[in-house]
Amino acid sequence: MSCLQTIQDYALRSIGIGERLLPRTDFTLCEQVTLIGSGMIWNIYFGLIAIALGFFAATGMALAKNSQNKWLQKPAEFFIYVFRGSPLFIQMFFAYAVFVVLKQNMPFFAPFTSAWLGATLVLFLNTTAYTAEIFYGALQSIPKGDLEAADAYGITGRPRFTRIVWPSMLRLAWPAYTNEAIFLFHATALVFFSGFPVWGQRGDALYYASYFADKTFNPFVPYPILAGFFILLTLVVITIFGQIGKHLNRHLPQAAIRRPNFLRTIMR
Amino acid sequence: MFSYCTDPSTLEGLTWLSCYLTTGKHMGFYLSFVTVIVLLLITAPVALLFGFAGASAARSRFLPLSLLGKTYTAIVRGVPDIAFFMFFVIALDQAFEYLRHKVKCPDWSEPVRQGNDFVVCAQAKLPLSTSPQWVHETYGFALAVLTFSIVFGAFAANVLYGAMRAVPRAQLETAEAYGMSTRQTFWRILVPQMWIYALPGLSNLWMILVKATPLLFLLGVEDIVYWARELGGTKTARFSDYPHGNWHAIYFFGLLVFYLMLTSVSERIFKRITRRLSHGQATAAGEAQRKAVQ
Numbered sequence: 001m002s003c004l005q006t007i008q009d010y011a012l013r014s015i016g017i018g019e020r021l022l023p024r025t026d027f028t029l030c031e032q033v034t035l036i037g038s039g040m041i042w043n044i045y046f047g048l049i050a051i052a053l054g055f056f057a058a059t060g061m062a063l064a065k066n067s068q069n070k071w072l073q074k075p076a077e078f079f080i081y082v083f084r085g086s087p088l089f090i091q092m093f094f095a096y097a098v099f100v101v102l103k104q105n106m107p108f109f110a111p112f113t114s115a116w117l118g119a120t121l122v123l124f125l126n127t128t129a130y131t132a133e134i135f136y137g138a139l140q141s142i143p144k145g146d147l148e149a150a151d152a153y154g155i156t157g158r159p160r161f162t163r164i165v166w167p168s169m170l171r172l173a174w175p176a177y178t179n180e181a182i183f184l185f186h187a188t189a190l191v192f193f194s195g196f197p198v199w200g201q202r203g204d205a206l207y208y209a210s211y212f213a214d215k216t217f218n219p220f221v222p223y224p225i226l227a228g229f230f231i232l233l234t235l236v237v238i239t240i241f242g243q244i245g246k247h248l249n250r251h252l253p254q255a256a257i258r259r260p261n262f263l264r265t266i267m268r
Numbered sequence: 269m270f271s272y273c274t275d276p277s278t279l280e281g282l283t284w285l286s287c288y289l290t291t292g293k294h295m296g297f298y299l300s301f302v303t304v305i306v307l308l309l310i311t312a313p314v315a316l317l318f319g320f321a322g323a324s325a326a327r328s329r330f331l332p333l334s335l336l337g338k339t340y341t342a343i344v345r346g347v348p349d350i351a352f353f354m355f356f357v358i359a360l361d362q363a364f365e366y367l368r369h370k371v372k373c374p375d376w377s378e379p380v381r382q383g384n385d386f387v388v389c390a391q392a393k394l395p396l397s398t399s400p401q402w403v404h405e406t407y408g409f410a411l412a413v414l415t416f417s418i419v420f421g422a423f424a425a426n427v428l429y430g431a432m433r434a435v436p437r438a439q440l441e442t443a444e445a446y447g448m449s450t451r452q453t454f455w456r457i458l459v460p461q462m463w464i465y466a467l468p469g470l471s472n473l474w475m476i477l478v479k480a481t482p483l484l485f486l487l488g489v490e491d492i493v494y495w496a497r498e499l500g501g502t503k504t505a506r507f508s509d510y511p512h513g514n515w516h517a518i519y520f521f522g523l524l525v526f527y528l529m530l531t532s533v534s535e536r537i538f539k540r541i542t543r544r545l546s547h548g549q550a551t552a553a554g555e556a557q558r559k560a561v562q
Binding site: 081082085086087088089090091093094096097098100101186187189190193206209210213217218219220223226227230231234 | 343346347348349350351354355358359362381385386478479480481482483485486493496497500514516517519520521523524527528531532
């Protein structure tokens with residue numbers, strides 16, 4: 001079977017399109033690369049949805065934690081504490097167990113027991129907590145002068161937030177937020193190992209990598225392929241976030257902005 | 269455990285619970301919390317050692333060594349840690365068996381990799397198939413510790429590398445002016461001073477390490493996640509003296525609380541250590557302490 005044929009059969013296998021049976025014997029390199037790459041669709045799906053929704057939720061959560069109102073501040077603090085203080089792995093197991101119990105009484109919760117919704121929800125809440133903490137730190141370190149200048153110009157209320165506070169917060173938080181995005185993508189590899197079942201062998205990249213490692217008893221091929229895909233994904237994230245970061249900093253003297261160093265940007 | 273536990277089907281309420289929570293399996297569950305703590309206590313210093321070696325290598329003037337140190341940190345960071353855990357456990361096991369195979373059975377003619385099998389001679393198996401159960405379990409645990417140390421060593425290497433560069437140049441120049449050799453400067457000036465710069469990163473790393481311990485489950489160790497899944501599942505009266513429904517949610521809630529406590533306590537301890545280490549340092553926190561005393 002040619003490699004082109006393999007790609008046609010398996011490139012979309014992880015979402016149920018193409019050949020139903022996975023290869024069982026005589027695994028070629030092409031099959032491994034194609035299937036693990038196909039699994040990346042899930043990782044990208046989880047990551048994109050969680051980051052896109054988490055960004056807005058985290059802005060709200062950071063504002064709540066920063067607010068003077070106790071009724072907003074305390075719950076936000078507690079939410080952030082719970083999700084940052086416990087392992088994502090346990091959160092996944094716990095959420096799945098809760099959804100299973102809820103499903104028995106309310107059929108509405110049935111879709112939550114599958115990964116596409118349940119795991120996305122957990123990842124979304126998790127990244128909201130971590131991002132909110134980053135944004136909160138940034139809110140606290142907005143230069144006093146900026147706010148005083150806004151007051152002097154009579155900018156108050158909504159415009160004060162959208163034109164002064166929010167852009168400054170994003171600018172300050174951006175490098176740390178880039179890290180959070182990278183680690184969220186890494187965390188998506190946990191999903192199918194933490195309770196959420198894999199239907200019809202439609203799993204993520206790590207699921208297929210461990211499938212091959214189990215079958216061939218040779219970890220030295222599938223895991224480096226997986227690593228290659230993830231490093232590629234990390235580079236894409238760094239590039240996109242770097243562009244956005246540049247856009248956020250465009251009004252500043254350009255010499256002051258250091259280009260993010262790849263090694264240092266992968267830091268957690 | 270208690271004398272009234274002989275016939276659990278007659279029990280109710282608190283007495284039932286007290287018997288249920290003291291079954292042999294639950295004792296295994298409680299013991300697995302100790303496993304997690306032991307893993308943390310062994311892994312943290314070993315990872316720090318790996319990190320120190322990695323950071324020293326990355327600082328080296330000898331190019332291959334410095335490249336080795338930098339690649340080690342870069343690769344481990346670019347890839348999800350879970351993938352590393354799953355890789356290293358098989359890879360290390362095979363590497364050890366392969367080395368023992370080469371030493372113990374030099375006249376073995378067949379290849380080690382035969383299609384989808386990994387075949388070594390019986391004497392090279394690790395642990396030997398004749399060894400008792402506890403040796404197998406300890407070996408599995410030791411592999412897990414080594415895997416954790418390798419992965420977290422890379423993270424620690426990055427933190428320590430940064431800390432070594434954060435020590436003010438003037439300190440090192442002064443040491444050189446006093447005629448200290450490179451080695452003396454490193455051990456007597458750089459190393460004692462770098463910890464305060466490394467501490468924020470290391471405390472962060474400890475938190476990540478704590479939150480990575482449930483992954484032990486994936487490495488085949490009977491840890492708290494294993495037991496929570498085992499004990500929380502639905503038990504019918506046919507197979508268990510203590511039938512109950514699906515209690516996974518309750519058990520995992522317990523684990524969640526355990527981890528929240530562990531991270532809160534760690535946070536408090538790190539705050540205390542930071543205060544200690546800031547004492548007498550040329551940093552803002554050290555300066556604030558000095559002023560407070562006056």
